[in-house]
Amino acid sequence: MSDRDHGSDGEIDPRLLEFLVCPLTKLRLEYDAAAQELISRAANLAFPIKNGVPIMTLDAARQLDDTVTPPRRP
Amino acid sequence: MTRSLVQSQFGANAAAYATSEVHAAGESLKMLVGMADPQPDWTGLDVATGAGHMALAFAPHVARMIASDITEEMLAETRSLAASRGITNVETAVASADRLPFGDGAFDLVCCRLAAHHFAEPAAFIAEAARVLKPGGTLALVDNVSPDEVTMPALSRAGARDASTLYNQFEKLRDPSHARALTTGEWVKMIGNAELRMVAQCVIAKEMEFGAWVRRMQCTTDTVERLASMLEHDAAGGRGHLADFLMPRRAGNELWISLRELVVVARKSA
Numbered sequence: 001m002s003d004r005d006h007g008s009d010g011e012i013d014p015r016l017l018e019f020l021v022c023p024l025t026k027l028r029l030e031y032d033a034a035a036q037e038l039i040s041r042a043a044n045l046a047f048p049i050k051n052g053v054p055i056m057t058l059d060a061a062r063q064l065d066d067t068v069t070p071p072r073r074p
Numbered sequence: 075m076t077r078s079l080v081q082s083q084f085g086a087n088a089a090a091y092a093t094s095e096v097h098a099a100g101e102s103l104k105m106l107v108g109m110a111d112p113q114p115d116w117t118g119l120d121v122a123t124g125a126g127h128m129a130l131a132f133a134p135h136v137a138r139m140i141a142s143d144i145t146e147e148m149l150a151e152t153r154s155l156a157a158s159r160g161i162t163n164v165e166t167a168v169a170s171a172d173r174l175p176f177g178d179g180a181f182d183l184v185c186c187r188l189a190a191h192h193f194a195e196p197a198a199f200i201a202e203a204a205r206v207l208k209p210g211g212t213l214a215l216v217d218n219v220s221p222d223e224v225t226m227p228a229l230s231r232a233g234a235r236d237a238s239t240l241y242n243q244f245e246k247l248r249d250p251s252h253a254r255a256l257t258t259g260e261w262v263k264m265i266g267n268a269e270l271r272m273v274a275q276c277v278i279a280k281e282m283e284f285g286a287w288v289r290r291m292q293c294t295t296d297t298v299e300r301l302a303s304m305l306e307h308d309a310a311g312g313r314g315h316l317a318d319f320l321m322p323r324r325a326g327n328e329l330w331i332s333l334r335e336l337v338v339v340a341r342k343s344a
Contacts, residue, residue: 016165019117019140019180023173047175053149055168056142056175 012052080251081145102216109339110214112136116182122189126152142169172198176206185214191255204268210344219336221319222257237315249291270340284329
């Protein structure tokens with residue numbers, strides 16, 4: 001797959017962000033600017049943003065791991 | 075990531091679609107813009123935009139367009155084509171047509187041109203299009219259709235079904251990512267099932283030069299021969315009705331066939 005940037009400025013347009021929801025749950029997404037990901041908490045998925053273009057297909061999404069679960073007490 | 079047939083086919087041939095005359099300047103492009111009657115305050119979504127021709131045709135008439143496609147490479151073509159025309163109100167997003175990543179009632183317009191025959195589930199796409207449309211919003215659709223007894227009254231129902239099967243085999247041989255060209259009747263029913271009201275519809279013939287048509291998909295010599303033989307066998311009195319539909323004819327060294335495009339505008343109730 002090509003990494004060439006065809007005129008996109010590399011930042012996702014904030015107006016585009018307003019329109020996007022999770023393709024699975026249709027719920028709102030959290031924008032992680034540092035990781036360049038759109039997080040769907042309900043679906044436990046992170047959708048990548050490449051050169052400002054959100055990749056909203058399920059096969060491109062990263063499964064969020066469960067490291068945030070608090071440790072069990074003995 | 076596993077790439078679907080559509081992603082592989084169009085990823086490899088993305089640039090060929092940016093320069094394809096059929097896709098860039100086809101009659102149905104202007105016709106659909108005229109029929110949809112776009113308004114300056116509209117936000118539109120072009121599903122399976124390919125090289126972006128439909129999105130860019132609407133862009134000057136509306137506030138903004140979002141162009142989506144399942145193939146990243148096609149969206150790169152869309153952005154460079156927009157930049158070359160000085161169009162700045164088009165954003166791109168990778169999305170699957172049957173699982174749109176947009177909220178309910180987000181758009182005044184959803185359009186889709188010459189793409190739905192690649193969809194595994196066209197009914198899911200129509201349902202998603204209806205969902206993301208605002209009340210009163212417009213669906214504008216163009217796609218290649220296969221024959222039925224309405225569009226080919228000279229054929230019996232069985233003959234039309236045979237022509238439809240053969241035509242889809244013909245398309246799939248040329249382009250493995252072809253799923254199925256529906257009939258006009260199937261589209262009308264599907265659009266009605268999604269509770270969209272048909273505003274206008276027409277079928278137009280599209281004359282294609284066979285050589286250019288197979289070159290765009292970079293068919294092998296073997297595939298081209300098989301396609302040509304399907305046409306010849308049929309025209310020479312084979313059992314099928316493919317030639318009745320495609321009407322192959324020679325002009326000098328060129329072989330021309332006729333495809334059919336259904337052009338539809340439908341509205342969601344206000």
